[in-house]
Amino acid sequence: MKLRERAILTEHGQRRVILSSSEVVHLKTIAIVGGGPAGATAAERLLRSRTDVRVLVFEERPYWEKPCGGGLPYKVLERYPFLLEAAEPHFLTRDCEFVAGNGDAARFTMRRPLAIYSRRVLNGLLLDRARQAGAELVVDRVVDLHRTSERPGGEWELRTPQGGRFACDLVVIAAGGRTTLRRQLAPQFTPDDLLLTFGYYVPGSADLLRVQFFDGFEGYAWAFPRPDHLSVGIAANARRSSMADLKQRLHSFMEQYGYDGKEAPIFSHVLPVLSRHSWKQMKLAGPGWSLIGDAAGLADPITGEGIYFAMRSGELLAEALAEGAPYTYPRRVWSDFGSRLAFGALLTHRFYLGNFLGEPCTTRMIQLARRTTAFRHLLQDLIDGVVSYRTLAPRVCWTFVRALGEMALNSFGGPGPLGTARTDSSLRSE
Numbered sequence: 001m002k003l004r005e006r007a008i009l010t011e012h013g014q015r016r017v018i019l020s021s022s023e024v025v026h027l028k029t030i031a032i033v034g035g036g037p038a039g040a041t042a043a044e045r046l047l048r049s050r051t052d053v054r055v056l057v058f059e060e061r062p063y064w065e066k067p068c069g070g071g072l073p074y075k076v077l078e079r080y081p082f083l084l085e086a087a088e089p090h091f092l093t094r095d096c097e098f099v100a101g102n103g104d105a106a107r108f109t110m111r112r113p114l115a116i117y118s119r120r121v122l123n124g125l126l127l128d129r130a131r132q133a134g135a136e137l138v139v140d141r142v143v144d145l146h147r148t149s150e151r152p153g154g155e156w157e158l159r160t161p162q163g164g165r166f167a168c169d170l171v172v173i174a175a176g177g178r179t180t181l182r183r184q185l186a187p188q189f190t191p192d193d194l195l196l197t198f199g200y201y202v203p204g205s206a207d208l209l210r211v212q213f214f215d216g217f218e219g220y221a222w223a224f225p226r227p228d229h230l231s232v233g234i235a236a237n238a239r240r241s242s243m244a245d246l247k248q249r250l251h252s253f254m255e256q257y258g259y260d261g262k263e264a265p266i267f268s269h270v271l272p273v274l275s276r277h278s279w280k281q282m283k284l285a286g287p288g289w290s291l292i293g294d295a296a297g298l299a300d301p302i303t304g305e306g307i308y309f310a311m312r313s314g315e316l317l318a319e320a321l322a323e324g325a326p327y328t329y330p331r332r333v334w335s336d337f338g339s340r341l342a343f344g345a346l347l348t349h350r351f352y353l354g355n356f357l358g359e360p361c362t363t364r365m366i367q368l369a370r371r372t373t374a375f376r377h378l379l380q381d382l383i384d385g386v387v388s389y390r391t392l393a394p395r396v397c398w399t400f401v402r403a404l405g406e407m408a409l410n411s412f413g414g415p416g417p418l419g420t421a422r423t424d425s426s427l428r429s430e
């Protein structure tokens with residue numbers, strides 16, 4: 001069946017799609033494979049707007065400590081305020097330090113906090129909300145998908161290792177970056193689409209969030225404080241780095257700042273971030289199936305931030321399903337955040353390996369952030385994930401002009417940002 005839709009303009013000038021009843025896809029049972037941020041959010045949001053569907057969430061490891069920094073920038077907290085209000089333990093920080101490949105550093109207090117969750121806690125919180133909304137949790141691994149009908153809307157049978165069989169009208173793959181279930185639905189990820197990660201859950205506590213860049217390296221190391229430990233790790237493009245290189249860089253970062261990994265549990269995982277090429281041929285949905293979150297490769301290619309996009313893609317799919325129009329989901333993703341991520345994929349290489357005024361971009365930004373509020377705000381917006389990658393280059397130029405003004409003012413002894421940014425020597429003595 002060819003699905004047609006009609007666009008109307010609302011009185012506020014917004015484009016809204018309306019469907020005739022013959023075009024609405026009727027779904028009774030929806031199976032979501034994966035109960036992480038993407039799957040749990042999709043289930044919860046769908047069930048809050050539709051009570052006439054059955055939603056099964058298959059999760060092989062509910063409430064587990066998924067390898068992750070667990071950092072939730074302000075835009076996540078703004079859209080999902082329950083994350084800020086939750087009684088579950090999480091850490092709120094405003095103190096951050098960026099360190100350049102040559103050791104130059106900028107430490108400042110962020111205008112907006114970053115929340116850091118252990119993933120065991122975050123996954124539990126989101127999964128509980130989905131269950132409260134009516135989702136049925138099946139604690140099992142889906143090992144196979146089998147199409148039993150070619151009718152639009154699709155009909156599937158899901159299989160579990162002990163011979164369990166579950167029928168559904170629509171299957172949502174929310175099973176993260178390592179899943180093999182997407183194989184029969186969409187092109188496989190290539191090494192260009194993956195970040196390699198490695199790290200430690202270091203016992204102890206700290207207030208400072210620290211990010212370190214390295215010259216000639218397409219990635220970064222981080223130390224994110226959590227309520228009772230720190231997530232200390234490193235991520236870089238899988239085609240252009242090796243695990244040995246990641247380990248060596250992370251260990252020198254840990255040694256320099258005194259993060260003790262001797263007794264610390266280790267983590268390692270892949271994080272899919274679609275390359276420019278993959279964005280061109282990406283497939284987010286087809287008859288009877290959809291991909292959300294990491295399973296779709298929806299993470300920020302520059303920062304590796306993925307929790308927001310996992311939750312948001314789950315929410316956008318839920319909205320499309322609630323309207324009986326699952327095929328509108330890819331377009332919703334593209335206009336909501338997909339085009340921004342695709343543009344980011346164009347810039348990643350230049351961001352990490354390019355030069356700005358004779359220094360690596362990251363080094364120059366940190367040097368300028370140490371001296372000017374204009375660049376500190378730019379770094380803050382990068383952490384918050386609100387920088388428009390389409391306008392990043394002009395924004396850097398415009399920020400540089402403002403920064404020159406600030407530095408000129410400071411050189412006349414007026415009140416300025418230098419008082420709030422610490423110098424390298426004071427940083428190292430802490």
Ligand SMILES: Cc1cc2nc3c(=O)[nH]c(=O)nc-3n(C[C@H](O)[C@H](O)[C@H](O)COP(=O)(O)OP(=O)(O)OC[C@H]3O[C@@H](n4cnc5c(N)ncnc54)[C@H](O)[C@@H]3O)c2cc1C
Pocket residue numbers: 033034035036037038039058059060061062066067068069070071072140141142143174175176177179181197198199233269270271292293294295299304305306307308310
């Ligand atoms: C080291 C590292 C650090 C990161 N740091 C950050 C950060 O600080 N901030 C941020 O925003 N993002 C970060 N990310 C990205 C973030 O972790 C992911 O983008 C996010 O978890 C994606 O959510 P998801 O629900 O799509 O997938 P996942 O969180 O991977 O959830 C998928 C779920 O599916 C389950 N599953 C898998 N296969 C099956 C199956 N066959 N049957 C049943 N269940 C199955 C898994 O058990 C898992 O719980 C980081 C990623 C890594 C690897």
